[in-house]
Amino acid sequence: LEKWDLLDVATQQQNSLERFKQGHAELGEAMKRLGLGHFFQPMLKVIAGITHILSHLQERQGKLAAGAAERRLERACDLLGLQMPHLKTILTMKQLSVPKGEPILMERTEEQSQGILRSLVVTIYRKL
Numbered sequence: 001l002e003k004w005d006l007l008d009v010a011t012q013q014q015n016s017l018e019r020f021k022q023g024h025a026e027l028g029e030a031m032k033r034l035g036l037g038h039f040f041q042p043m044l045k046v047i048a049g050i051t052h053i054l055s056h057l058q059e060r061q062g063k064l065a066a067g068a069a070e071r072r073l074e075r076a077c078d079l080l081g082l083q084m085p086h087l088k089t090i091l092t093m094k095q096l097s098v099p100k101g102e103p104i105l106m107e108r109t110e111e112q113s114q115g116i117l118r119s120l121v122v123t124i125y126r127k128l
Helices: 001-033 037-061 067-081 084-092 108-125
Strands: 091-095 104-107
Touching: 001 037, 037 104, 037 108, 067 084, 067 104, 084 108
Parallel strands: none
Antiparallel strands: 091 104
């Protein structure tokens, strides 16, 4: 890459950041005018949490850096108020009830785990 190419990329990133900041401020102001200012930060936390879950899914589907996918899921749990150990158990294990016997724990497939995360995103969106 040429020096000018790098400068152009840096300028584009700076412009994107400025547009984001401006849009963030405008949305916050509009919500205040509508009497919804108290929902602004919680709403952003939920959207960020959902974004992290969706990124986590994309990274797992692509089999990219597992550590990055794990960190995204942890961040989503923080933002959404979920307990990471509980979510991980739900994503990785399922319990089958056996009549007159002990329940059987079975490992979930990758597809089942991704389906649970997609359902979680849909449920959260419906609550918004």
